[in-house]
Amino acid sequence: MSERYARQELFYGIGKEGQKKLTGKKVAIIGCGALGCTSANLMVRSGVGCVKIIDRDFIEECNLQRQTLFDEDDISNNLPKAIAAKKKLQKINSNITIEATVAEINPSNIDSNLHDTDLIIDGTDNFETRFLINDYCVKNAIPWIYGACIGSIGITMSIIPGVTPCLRCALQDIPTFGSTETCDTAGILSPASGIIASIQAAEALKILTDNVAAVNRYLLKFDLWKNEITRLKIHNLREINICKTCKSNQFEYLKMGKYSATTTLCGRNAVQIVPVNGSNINLPMLASRLKPIGNVSFNKYMLRLETDKYVVTVFPDSRVIITGTNDLPTAKSIYAKYIGM
Ligand SMILES: [Zn+2]
Incomplete structure (x- = not known):
């Protein structure tokens, strides 16, 4: 038996039993930018049996500052992010399956892309896709890990349908256009995406190894420049809010009209x-x-x-x-x- 996962198996929360569970699991990472590159790297090194990368974009020079799976050759070769990521990831771990899809997730292709996944990690850069993922995951009882980054600030929250509040319990509706800053206006510090993606990966490992009690129940917010860490209590939002998604099962974002x-x-x-x-x-x-x-x-x-x-x-x-x-x-x-x- 290989020594590849020896240190992870020594860790009390995972063990040989947990490692075996990871081998049988499939994770989809939607969006392979700063967050997706880091979480994909960690999932692949951890030995999750199948990792699927879905991304709509190609690589640009300004991505290299924080998107850790890409290099200058990928840009010269005009590779889409999903394809370049797969090539790199398969070299890191040839024992697992890596799938790459160059597409934007939308209401008409979400089911064919995600129906066989055990968990979804958010690497997207927009709320429209996140609300679509949220609707899909609540409807199909698939856990997913929300993550977002801007400037030196990162936010994350873990969603286990039926157990924890969903994204809509916390946000209700998509923030109106222009009300949120983008990487374009505020820039982004690469360690900020690194910390959020690392938390997303840790949360994924907990869920995939059935350590649900260890899952983060807060909305976590970090500001690495101001040295601020905030833990917002959200555990009762499911009870007190009338959430359209998880309370009344109106999956609006799965309908094409919203897209x-x-x-x-x-x-x-x-x-x-x-x-x-x-x-x-x-x-x-x-x-x-x-x-x-x-x-x-x-x-x-x-x-x-x-x-x-x-x-x-x-x-x-x-x-x-x-x-x-x-x-x-x-x-x-x-x-x-x-x-x-
Ligand atoms: Zn909800």
């Missing part, structure tokens, strides 16, 4: 467009059509068109990210002009 197909991306001068009836795009054909317009490069994961003002990244599922604007109508007209449909 916005065109969104500005956190921390970026970029807009993402997801066609409602998107079909598979033939990237080589599109590349030859776009050649007269600007610089075109492509591989099997994505195509990139660079013009004077914009960078247009097209994924095979017809999802597009337009960098160089925050304006939705501008992005839509660029989409119509170059991609068509």
Whole structure:
């Protein structure tokens, strides 16, 4: 038997028994940015049997400061984050299964992507996806670990449906656009994401090894710059709030109508467009059509068109990210002009 997990098995909370449980479990990490890179790394090293990485994005230079699974070669090779993460993670642990999906989780694909997972870790950068995950997890009784980071501040909370309050018990509704700062306005300190992702991973290990009594029942908030740690009591929110999700089972965010197909991306001068009836795009054909317009490069994961003002990244599922604007109508007209449909 290998020594790989010897130190983890020595730890009283896990033991050989707990380690065996981890081998049979599947964790999905949604969003492979700063939080997702760190929690994925820890899950893979801990020996969780299957780790699935879902991410919609490609890697940029400004990611390298905190997204610990990526390097300069990944950028040169135009790799989507999920693919680059899988390559790195499989080298770290070849005994487990690692799945990579390049997609944005939305109401129409969430079930096919997550139905067989035992736990979900939040690595997203937006509340729309978090509320969707919350609805899905409460409906299907899947535990998930919320995490968010901005500047030197990080927040996390563990959600076990039916046992602890859900995200909606705590927040009720998505914070209105503009009321929350983004990485774009406040920046982000990499140790802040490191601490939150580490807590998320520890919480995952507790739940996956059936140590539910050890699970964090607070909303934890850290400010690493001001040396402040806050533990907000939330344990009674499930009882005192009339939560639409876990009290009256209205899973609003699982309905397509709530989902916005065109969104500005956190921390970026970029807009993402997801066609409602998107079909598979033939990237080589599109590349030859776009050649007269600007610089075109492509591989099997994505195509990139660079013009004077914009960078247009097209994924095979017809999802597009337009960098160089925050304006939705501008992005839509660029989409119509170059991609068509
Ligand atoms: Zn709730």
